[in-house]
Amino acid sequence: MKNIILEKSYQFSERILNVYFFLRENKHFRLAEQIVGSGTSIGANVVEAQAAQSRNDFISKLCIASKEARETEFWLKLFNRKELLQDYPDYEYLRDEIKEIIKILDSIILSSKEKK
Template sequence: MKAVIVEKTLLFAEKILNVYFFLREHKHYRLAEQIVGSGTSIGANVIEAQAAQSKKDFISKMSIASKEARETEFWLKLFNRKDLLMDHPDYKYLSSEIVEIIKILNAILVTSKRRE
């Protein structure tokens, strides 16, 4: 059975790709690059953590995922404008889901550091 965080970050990354293509379509190339980088990196680091060679490696990868999630949350808040993503069909999902992902990652990190 896959960890909830793996499934959540994969679906999140898929929705981020929708936003990426939307922003590029509207000629917001630099903004598209910013959010696709951080938004897909969350899941990539979570996946890498699943194959960690040690507890320290696991914590390191999950910490990076947490930082990327916070950056993505920043971009989403910034893009909450009519001329950007406010009316995009995935915006509300992404905005609420990133908060949940951050909470889960924080809980994983707290637990993992306690057991270190």
């Protein structure tokens, strides 16, 4: 059975790495560091949740992933500028995908809390 959040967060991380390299090429070093940190942390925490020691640990890891996703959404909104990512080929995909990831994470967290 496919794990949608694992797949989506990994694919998103790959695209965020591309954004990181793009921003660095354009000398936006600090901004590149910000978005690569939060954008790849989503997937890392989702992976950690798969090896959780308890339901509470699972929920905790996914809550961290959700927070990182929201931070990434913030950076993407902020970077909607001509000199940053406005014309970047994957920009719309990234904005739409982060919203979808947040919805999925929140749904998993909610259902996991209800099962406690």
